[in-house]
Amino acid sequence: MEHPENSEEYKGLTVNAGIEQPSIVNPYLKLRKKPRRRELSVAEFVEGIVKGNVTVLSQAVTLVESVKPEHQTVAQEVLEKCLPYAGNSVRIGISGVPGAGKSTSIDVFGLHVLEKGGKLAVLAIDPSSERTKGSILGDKTRMEKLSVHPNAFIRPSPSAGSLGGVARKTRETIILCEAAGYDKIFVETVGVGQSETAVHSMVDFFLLIQLAGTGDELQGIKRGIMEMADGIVINKADGSNIEKAKLAAAHFRNALHLFPVPDSGWAPKVLTYSGFYGLGIKEIWDMIDEYFVFVKKNGYFDYRRNEQAKYWMYETINEHLRDSFYNNPTIETMLQAKEKEVLNGQQTSFIAAKHLLDTYYGLLK
Numbered sequence: 216m217e218h219p220e221n222s223e224e225y226k227g228l229t230v231n232a233g234i235e236q237p238s239i240v241n242p243y244l245k246l247r248k249k250p251r252r253r254e255l256s257v258a259e260f261v262e263g264i265v266k267g268n269v270t271v272l273s274q275a276v277t278l279v280e281s282v283k284p285e286h287q288t289v290a291q292e293v294l295e296k297c298l299p300y301a302g303n304s305v306r307i308g309i310s311g312v313p314g315a316g317k318s319t320s321i322d323v324f325g326l327h328v329l330e331k332g333g334k335l336a337v338l339a340i341d342p343s344s345e346r347t348k349g350s351i352l353g354d355k356t357r358m359e360k361l362s363v364h365p366n367a368f369i370r371p372s373p374s375a376g377s378l379g380g381v382a383r384k385t386r387e388t389i390i391l392c393e394a395a396g397y398d399k400i401f402v403e404t405v406g407v408g409q410s411e412t413a414v415h416s417m418v419d420f421f422l423l424i425q426l427a428g429t430g431d432e433l434q435g436i437k438r439g440i441m442e443m444a445d446g447i448v449i450n451k452a453d454g455s456n457i458e459k460a461k462l463a464a465a466h467f468r469n470a471l472h473l474f475p476v477p478d479s480g481w482a483p484k485v486l487t488y489s490g491f492y493g494l495g496i497k498e499i500w501d502m503i504d505e506y507f508v509f510v511k512k513n514g515y516f517d518y519r520r521n522e523q524a525k526y527w528m529y530e531t532i533n534e535h536l537r538d539s540f541y542n543n544p545t546i547e548t549m550l551q552a553k554e555k556e557v558l559n560g561q562q563t564s565f566i567a568a569k570h571l572l573d574t575y576y577g578l579l580k
Contacts, residue, residue: 257289261296267396269368276370279387294387297394304393308414310404311424316450317403320424320490322358327496328399329366336392338385339371339403368397382413386527415443416526420503423447427456427463442474444483446502452487460487479515481506540575549574
């Protein structure tokens with residue numbers, strides 16, 4: 216590479232050394248370590264929750280959702296001490312296919328019930344990606360007014376592939392929210408798979424949101440989800456869609472006549488509304504209020520709560536047994552070997568499972 220400054224014609228010139236570039240780091244900046252947040256004790260958690268401190272409540276919910284054993288130990292102690300303050304709310308499950316307008320409707324429903332006073336907690340279960348295991352947790356973005364309301368607490372939780380685990384954690388979060396003074400709890404489901412059954416087992420009223428004009432009327436008439444619904448509402452009943460919504464409502468009413476009367480004795484109603492324009496909201500909440508008066512009068516409200524408590528006891532036992540089995544070091548090693556034998560056709564799935572269970576039971580003796 217040529218350097219013209221070294222040629223004869225520039226002999227009288229001198230080339231000075233360049234200026235040393237200063238460091239990009241400010242030398243006057245003193246790096247201070249961020250102080251580690253002090254972990255609260257069980258008593259401090261309970262005191263903060265009962266006083267309605269949203270920050271402490273959020274931290275307690277994070278503990279409940281954590282998979283770390285040490286967090287779970289603290290979480291269970293907090294839950295046990297919060298239990299006497301819980302149970303004083305109405306729990307409403309809200310379900311529907313993706314795109315039915317659940318989050319937008321919850322925003323409108325929530326503002327309507329908060330006008331009467333009290334506090335509202337919204338627990339939204341967000342589906343996680345099967346590939347990346349990540350979740351958007353974007354429900355708050357569609358609850359614009361409710362998310363800034365001082366008496367509303369919105370907590371999205373990822374399903375993380377384990378619906379049973381999320382359902383249990385959601386039920387435990389309900390206890391914490393009730394202890395914090397939230398007298399109305401909304402639980403929004405993933406809207407796919409078995410999530411409706413899980414949510415049905417932890418709420419007092421199950422609201423099913425449907426759409427009209429999408430060819431989904433026959434899907435909705437399928438037994439499972441319809442039998443769980445205490446009320447069915449057709450969303451987007453506005454503009455040119457009003458007649459379609461009325462027709463869909465008629466189809467659902469006819470379908471409900473084919474089902475046996477629910478254990479509650481309540482005949483589910485079908486209403487139309489528009490979440491976007493806020494039409495028909497009062498009628499929906501009049502129906503829900505009517506339902507609660509009905510089931511409290513005939514004793515079904517307390518019966519359902521007791522059945523749910525019993526159901527979750529058995530579910531917790533099943534979950535702990537399953538975890539104990541799969542986390543056993545001997546079983547973990549043996550599982551891989553048995554899996555290969557099944558895939559190679561050396562053993563049937565049932566015999567392999569029996570050997571694994573026999574080994575597990577032997578370890579317990």
